[in-house]
Amino acid sequence: MGRILQVVGFQNSGKTTFVTEYIKACVEAHLKVGTIKHHGHGGASLHHDQQKDTGKHRQAGAKVSLVEGNGSFILSTDKLSLTLTQMITLYNMFELDVILVEGFKFERYPKVVLLRGEEDIDLLDKLENVCCILAGFPLPKIYSEKFRIYSNMYECINWLINTKAGEYIDNSNV
Numbered sequence: 001m002g003r004i005l006q007v008v009g010f011q012n013s014g015k016t017t018f019v020t021e022y023i024k025a026c027v028e029a030h031l032k033v034g035t036i037k038h039h040g041h042g043g044a045s046l047h048h049d050q051q052k053d054t055g056k057h058r059q060a061g062a063k064v065s066l067v068e069g070n071g072s073f074i075l076s077t078d079k080l081s082l083t084l085t086q087m088i089t090l091y092n093m094f095e096l097d098v099i100l101v102e103g104f105k106f107e108r109y110p111k112v113v114l115l116r117g118e119e120d121i122d123l124l125d126k127l128e129n130v131c132c133i134l135a136g137f138p139l140p141k142i143y144s145e146k147f148r149i150y151s152n153m154y155e156c157i158n159w160l161i162n163t164k165a166g167e168y169i170d171n172s173n174v
Contacts, residue, residue, distance in 0.1 A: 001040040002164030004088060008127065009114030018114060018134065018153060019102050026158050030099040036087050038103030084109075098166065109167050112156065115139075131165050132156060 001004040007015050007022070012078040019035060026033045054065040066075045083091070084107050092097055101109060108129055115121065115135040124130065124143060133139070134156050139149055150156035159165070 001090075002097045003164060003168050004104045005107045005131075005160065005166035006100060006104060006109045006111040007114065008103065008111050008123075009106045009168060010116060010120055010123065013114040013116045014134075014153075015102050015114055018112070018157075019100050021153060022100060022157050022160070025154075025161055026098055026131060029161055031161075032095070034091050034094060034096045034099060035097065036091070036101045036104075037082070038101075049101070107165045109130065110165060113162065 054067045057065045110131045113133045
């Protein structure tokens with residue numbers, strides 16, 4: 001049995017820093033962690049193997065390629081979209097304790113929302129399933145009555161780990 005937790009916020013809100021520190025805390029607590037990152041900014045291909053065999057396989061028409069060696073592997077797809085739920089299903093085979101999802105703001109899973117400044121507050125009205133907020137500035141009282149708010153990242157992470165926040169997934173159904 002594992003749990004899923006999203007980390008959301010606008011660009012440069014500290015999501016990657018938060019996820020990295022959360023991973024370290026999970027490892028220290030002997031939890032197996034996986035991450036899923038949404039690359040929502042467009043741009044160049046995420047593939048770095050264009051001249052390697054797996055890249056050539058995709059160029060020839062393979063929709064999915066995988067390279068494995070010494071217990072590590074890289075799975076690549078080409079123009080094959082998976083929903084977040086499908087990606088999580090794929091992760092279930094690894095029997096993780098925690099799946100951290102960076103991004104995918106409007107998915108349904110429990111969220112930690114990172115706010116950079118007051119200009120980001122409107123995001124809270126657009127999201128569902130917010131379990132806590134990390135903000136480096138005071139929020140209006142209406143939000144402190146509705147959400148658990150942290151100004152210290154490590155206190156937030158400790159609370160998330162100790163309360164086992166997140167949506168539970170059952171690995172046995174995979």
